[in-house]
Amino acid sequence: MAQGKLSGTYAVIGAVVVAAGAFAYTSYDYANQVARRGDSSLVETTRDIAQEKVSRIENLILDSEQAVLAVVDPSNLKDLYRRWSDISRASPLIESIIIVDNRGQIIPDGYLSKKPKAEGDAFRALFEQQIVRDLPLGTFQKLKEIHHFNHEYRGRPSLLALTRVDPKLIVILEIDLVYLLQQIFIDEFQAAHDGGRRVYQIVEGDGSLVFGKPFTGISNKYMVSLPFPQTLTSWRLQMARADAPRLAAEERARRFWNWIFIGVSVVTLFAGLAILLFAMRTEKRANELKSDFIANVSHELKTPLSLIRMFGELLASGRTKGAESSREYAEIITRESERLSHLIDNVLDFAKIERGKVAYDFKVGDLAEVLSRGLDVYRYRLDREGMKLDVDIEPDLPSVRLDENAMTLLLLNLVDNAVKYASDGKRLHVSLARRGNDVLLRVADAGPGIPADERDRIFERFYRSRGVRGRPVRGSGIGLALVKHIAEAHGGTVEVDSTEGGGSTFTVSLPVWSEPEVKEPSA
Numbered sequence: 001m002a003q004g005k006l007s008g009t010y011a012v013i014g015a016v017v018v019a020a021g022a023f024a025y026t027s028y029d030y031a032n033q034v035a036r037r038g039d040s041s042l043v044e045t046t047r048d049i050a051q052e053k054v055s056r057i058e059n060l061i062l063d064s065e066q067a068v069l070a071v072v073d074p075s076n077l078k079d080l081y082r083r084w085s086d087i088s089r090a091s092p093l094i095e096s097i098i099i100v101d102n103r104g105q106i107i108p109d110g111y112l113s114k115k116p117k118a119e120g121d122a123f124r125a126l127f128e129q130q131i132v133r134d135l136p137l138g139t140f141q142k143l144k145e146i147h148h149f150n151h152e153y154r155g156r157p158s159l160l161a162l163t164r165v166d167p168k169l170i171v172i173l174e175i176d177l178v179y180l181l182q183q184i185f186i187d188e189f190q191a192a193h194d195g196g197r198r199v200y201q202i203v204e205g206d207g208s209l210v211f212g213k214p215f216t217g218i219s220n221k222y223m224v225s226l227p228f229p230q231t232l233t234s235w236r237l238q239m240a241r242a243d244a245p246r247l248a249a250e251e252r253a254r255r256f257w258n259w260i261f262i263g264v265s266v267v268t269l270f271a272g273l274a275i276l277l278f279a280m281r282t283e284k285r286a287n288e289l290k291s292d293f294i295a296n297v298s299h300e301l302k303t304p305l306s307l308i309r310m311f312g313e314l315l316a317s318g319r320t321k322g323a324e325s326s327r328e329y330a331e332i333i334t335r336e337s338e339r340l341s342h343l344i345d346n347v348l349d350f351a352k353i354e355r356g357k358v359a360y361d362f363k364v365g366d367l368a369e370v371l372s373r374g375l376d377v378y379r380y381r382l383d384r385e386g387m388k389l390d391v392d393i394e395p396d397l398p399s400v401r402l403d404e405n406a407m408t409l410l411l412l413n414l415v416d417n418a419v420k421y422a423s424d425g426k427r428l429h430v431s432l433a434r435r436g437n438d439v440l441l442r443v444a445d446a447g448p449g450i451p452a453d454e455r456d457r458i459f460e461r462f463y464r465s466r467g468v469r470g471r472p473v474r475g476s477g478i479g480l481a482l483v484k485h486i487a488e489a490h491g492g493t494v495e496v497d498s499t500e501g502g503g504s505t506f507t508v509s510l511p512v513w514s515e516p517e518v519k520e521p522s523a
Contacts, residue, residue: 017273039221039251042241046198047224050239053188053200054226060184061231064093065146065161065173074099074169077109088114093184095176096123099169104132107169114176123174126153131160135172140164150234157210159232175231185211201238210235217245286462304336338381345409347478360403360489364513367400367407367439368393368432374411375430385419385426392431398512400439402490410486411441413479414506418445437512438492444505450498458496459484483508 068091072080080087080097088094099110106128113120135149140162149160159175189200189212201212215223215238222244226237241247311329320326375391382389418428429444450458457463461481487494487508498504 017269039247042247043222043224046222046239046241047226049198050224050226050237053239054228054237057180057184057188057237058228058231061093061159061161061175061180062146064091064175067091068094068097068173069144069146069163069165069171072097072099072165072171074107074110074165074171081109081112084112084114092179093176094173095179096120096174098124098127098172098174099165100132100137100172101168102137102170104135104137113174131158135160135162137162137170140170143167148231148233150232157234161231181211197242199240199242202235203238205234205236215240217248219244219248222247304340307336308333308340338377360406362401362403362490364399364401365404366397367402367441367510368397370402370404370407371411371430371432371441374408375415377408378412378415382415382419382428387419387426387428390427390429392429392433394431394433397432397434397439400490400510401513402510403486406486406489410483410508411443413483414443414508417479417506418443418447418504421445421447434512435509438509439512441508441510442505444503446503449500449502450496450504451500455496455498459494 068087071083071087077099084097095115096111096113099107101107106124111124113123115123131151131153134151140147141164143164143166146161146163149162151158151160157177159177161173161175162170164170185202199213199215199218201215202210204210218240223238223240226239227233228235228237311332314320315326315329315333320329371393375389379389415428415430427446429442431440431442431444433440433442459480461478463481483506484494487510490510492508492510494506494508496504496506
């Protein structure tokens with residue numbers, strides 16, 4: 001049943017891990033979606049403004065072209081020459097008018113330009129020698145339909161608008177790109193229009209800058225790039241929020257802290273689960289130790305009770321072989337009663353310690369006297385077990401603050417432990433001596449010794465060394481735990497020095513009692 005309960009607990013833990021992982025992923029994904037929607041809204045707003053700018057610029061160019069084409073009458077070029085100054089002032093975007101026939105030849109009086117004469121003549125020569133050859137004049141068949149031609153000549157970009165005004169003639173308008181860059185673009189993109197919240201630039205198809213300043217620290221995520229679909233087809237308008245670098249930095253910081261939060265949450269979760277699993281294993285181990293303790297104590301109680309009952313019945317029935325047998329039976333009953341009493345005292349004291357209700361009656365006393373009385377109580381068993389006892393008590397030892405009953409219990413547990421695990425040598429050495437400000441009680445045996453990795457664990461409750469678990473040595477596993485608790489309650493310590501195969505020495509250190517200083521009242 002316990003195993004099934006444990007398996008169910010593991011299943012619940014697994015479900016918690018899966019649920020926590022799903023929650024973390026969902027939370028992270030939701031946060032990203034919210035951020036993406038916010039970024040998308042900002043980009044869409046920028047895109048709408050950029051589209052409005054593109055439309056306004058293109059409409060300015062197209063309106064200028066339509067205004068000029070409306071007054072161009074190839075049959076009355078003299079009137080066009082006469083009105084050219086007014087036309088160029090009214091439509092400053094139009095820099096030149098060129099009228100050609102179907103072969104691309106400029107008709108008489110078919111070239112007008114507001115350029116200075118030398119510059120105008122140079123452009124006309126360039127047009128006749130190169131530009132006209134690049135123009136797809138044969139494709140313009142519909143009347144009044146405007147087509148735009150973007151190219152670069154002698155390192156300078158050019159924009160030409162072409163339209164057929166009758167079956168034999170084509171009007172070509174040269175757009176003044178200098179005026180477009182220095183007037184129209186500046187008016188459209190100056191910071192005063194939107195308070196400097198956005199930055200703009202015009203770039204060529206290869207990304208080279210035509211107008212504006214290079215973008216610094218602006219990722220493509222926050223940038224909008226739109227073409228001029230009808231007129232400046234080789235150029236693109238790029239626009240972004242001026243605070244795009246800050247938005248990108250905030251996004252990186254948000255992602256960083258999101259990962260930190262998720263990492264901390266995951267670590268906390270698994271740390272909590274690890275602690276829970278450790279606690280479960282510890283509790284399971286404690287339950288196992290308690291079960292072993294109950295079994296050992298039950299066995300420890302059953303054996304002396306059985307002997308007491310058996311020999312008591314023999315005495316009561318008078319079935320003895322004589323006075324010698326009766327005395328032997330009585331000794332057995334006495335011995336087992338003492339062992340039973342000692343075991344019950346251990347269990348009761350341990351129960352008090354577990355409940356935190358243990359109380360000590362401390363008095364200043366002589367530890368040597370307590371040691372002598374305790375050994376006298378145990379000497380009968382030592383003699384019966386054939387254990388040779390050496391006692392070495394240093395004379396004139398200082399007093400210590402102690403509970404006599406508790407210290408007797410401590411001594412009997414150490415001696416009982418030595419008797420249980422003694423080897424064939426069966427030698428026990430008990431000593432009491434002063435070292436500095438402490439009185440040291442040592443109990444040394446010639447037993448099998450304790451492995452190094454178990455010397456700290458033997459003082460744990462219910463713990464029994466691996467070397468004795470398979471041996472017929474009875475014990476409850478609480479004797480040394482009681483020794484440690486009593487020693488520490490007296491302000492002392494307990495240590496063990498052991499060599500495998502060479503016996504063990506347990507040392508209890510208790511502080512020397514010193515009278516508190518009494519301050520004399522001031523006069």
